[in-house]
Amino acid sequence: MSVTIVEHPVGEPGEGPYGVAVTRDGAVWFTLVHGGRVGRRTPDGEVAYLSLGEGAQPSLLAAATESTVWVTDTTGNRLLHLGLESDGTGIAVLGTTAVPTPDAQPFGVVALDDGTAWFTELGADALGRIDILGRVEEFPVGREGSFVSMIAASGDSLWFTLNAAGAVGHVRGGDAAIAFTELPRIPSGPVGIAVAENGAVWVAQILTDALARIARDGTLAEFPFEPGSKPHAVAADPVGGVWVTLWGTDQLANVADDGTITLHDLPTTESEPHGVAVASDGTVWVALESGALAEVARA
Known part of the structure; x- marks a missing residue:
């Protein structure tokens, strides 16, 4: 497979694009984790920014609706629902949800089709759920x-990584018990x-x-990269398989x-x-934490 790659500089030096999500309207949302800001790039290349305030650390995003996203503010111990201002250009805060547990450090996030959002808590060894009324429940793992x-999610099933435990958790439906898949290499991270x-x-x-x-029947297989590749994020490819960033x-x-x-x-x-x-x-x-978004198209 051949691709063409174009880099688009965003933010200020040192702000560090970290998370990225694409909404169904074609906009690309991204976090500037070291700058405390979230950005949105339109299909035409126009970029708008929103500051989350001093000390904020926007980490990861999830597309929620046609034009909105959820973003985790890890140091602010909250999640924000972001969309467009009334003029359709700037970014607006549609809602803010505080995490009940102090210093829970919300990080990963995914939005389900039923309007709920699930997130991970780095500092509390737990999952969190925001229902359609904005109420929060927490579930220790x-x-x-x-x-x-x-x-990540598939239907109402949730999958999540336990970085320090070398395992993957699975919840088949929000009220089910958590099942774990142990990864064979220690430490796997x-x-x-x-x-x-x-x-x-x-x-x-x-x-x-x-x-x-991990196949649907639970069979586990591993595929190695070159030493020092440091695979980081994964996204499903609509034509099969996945894309992986090698940091x-x-x-x-x-x-x-x-x-x-x-x-x-x-x-x-x-x-x-x-x-x-x-x-x-x-x-x-x-x-790209060096200061850009890379646009990768199949040639």
Whole structure:
């Protein structure tokens, strides 16, 4: 597979694009984790910014509706629902939800079709749920010091990584008990996670330079990258398999369902690719902490 890659500078030097999400209206949302701001890029290339206030740390995003997103403010211990101002250009705060547990450090987030949002709590070893009325429930995962990190969903099933525990958690429906899949290598450091079109769950293991795939029947397979690749974020590819950012080698990987890996070098060295999202037209967007968004299109 050949691709074309164009980088679009965003933010100020040192602000660090980290998370990225694409809403159904074609807008690309991103977090400036070190700058305390969230940005939105329209399909025409216009960029708007919103400051979340002094000391804020916007981490990850999830597309919620046609034109809105959820974003976690890890240091602010809150989640924000963001959309458009009435003039359709600027970013507006549609709602703010405080996390009840002090210093829970919300990080990963996913929005479900029923209007609820689920998030992870790095500092509290728990999951959180925001219902359609804005009420919050928290659910401890039962593993102390597990550093619950990123989260993905398929229907009403949730999958999430326990970074310090070397495991993946699964909840089949919001009220079900949590099941765990132990990853074979120690330490594995699972971070990014995504559910592919065929239901397979893919997990980036940053400490072992490998990608794990959990099939629908529970079978686990691993696919290694080169040493030092540091796979970080994962996004499902609409045509099958996943895209993975390789933070340590300035690359983007496309991994087919059979494990075939195709590597794409990013144009800028030391670009530090982190977040990745795929738009409805198949365009891949990557947040480069060096200060840009990479737009990746199949040639």
